[in-house]
Amino acid sequence: MKIRRRDFLKGVAASGLLLAAEQTPAQAKRARKDLPPNAVGILYDSTLCIGCKVCEHGCKETNNMPMEHANPKERMWDNPQDLSAKTLNIVKRYGVAGEKDSVEGFAFIKRHCMHCIDPACVSACPVSALVKNPENGVVTYNKKACIGCRYCQVACPYNIPKFQWDSPFPEITKCQLCSHLLAKGGISACCAVCPTGASLFGPVEKLRLEAKRRLAMEPGEYYDFPVANIESTEVQQHRVGGYVKHVYGERELGGSQVLYLAGVPFANLGLPDLPEDSYVALADGIQYAIYKGMVYPLVVLGGLIYIIRNREEKKE
Ligand code: SF4
Ligand code: SF4
Ligand code: SF4
Structure with missing residues (x-):
């Protein structure tokens, strides 16, 4: 099956958003902070x-x-x-x-x-x-x-x-x-x-x-x-x-x-x-989940750009 480049890119972006959305608030929050040593x-x-x-x-x-x-x-x-x-x-x-x-x-x-x-x-x-x-x-x-x-x-x-x-x-x-x-x-x-x-x-x-x-x-x-x-x-x-x-x-x-x-x-x-849970931990966790979700599509996108550029260079 031939996949059009535009459809492929759409799929990559959607998977990133899904990864971010998959995180429940409980998963998204980061660990509690400890008391400083001489608090x-x-x-x-x-x-x-x-x-x-x-x-x-x-x-x-x-x-x-x-x-x-x-x-x-x-x-x-x-x-x-x-x-x-x-x-x-x-x-x-x-x-x-x-x-x-x-x-x-x-x-x-x-x-x-x-x-x-x-x-x-x-x-x-x-x-x-x-x-x-x-x-x-x-x-x-x-x-x-x-x-x-x-x-x-x-x-x-x-x-x-x-x-x-x-x-x-x-x-x-x-x-x-x-x-x-x-x-x-x-x-x-x-x-x-x-x-x-x-x-x-x-x-x-x-x-x-x-x-x-x-x-x-x-x-x-x-x-x-x-x-x-x-x-x-x-x-x-x-x-x-x-x-x-x-x-x-x-x-x-x-x-x-x-x-x-x-x-x-x-x-x-x-x-x-x-x-x-501190509101800061929750907010940091959600932010992290969103960025983490974006890593996968960005890596795939980077790979695609590399392949396309390679192909264009070979054509020239
Ligand atoms: S109001 Fe008086 S007793 Fe109460 S904490 Fe202040 S100094 Fe201490
Ligand atoms: S005296 Fe005032 S500034 Fe000092 S610890 Fe007590 S509430 Fe805070
Ligand atoms: S969030 Fe409010 S209570 Fe907590 S350290 Fe800051 S000023 Fe003080």
């Missing part, structure tokens, strides 16, 4: 937080962030209502009345960058203004590289990066885990100033173990809770609260270096129910 982070235990907001102040002070104004002309200062271009760390209260840390009661929640293990903001940034440190995993921002496209804002599943709309030279702002303090051997300011140990700094592996230790304890049992830095010897003895049996951030979207424990459902505290 550091924060364990926030909502059951220990008293809502004093000292961590908000510590964060502003060490990062030179301005206070929020109710009205700049009146020179009246106000409490931040949410994360903003001036506020990298916010503590909020869930619930209105009743017993602390019960579904109907109240609980505090502290929000800032999660320092994702597979960060969508880093993947979305076209100029690498956001990077994940390969050693300690901290996600930092380089204002000199930033072109202000705000793709990172759209990509972040936790709605963390903010943009300085009121600045003539706007930057993206977000928690960088106080990397300037880490570089000098210090720890995150919000953990250093927290009076109860609710915000605890340390190597992520140790924080994960600490979180699981707390979840395994009976409510009401006494425990020496580490304060500020899990590697220091400072402790405070408290009764263990009733925990939701889950470490938020250990697996969500491929995991993060900021972990949460709470006495109320995490969704009530604004921490969304998320899948274990």
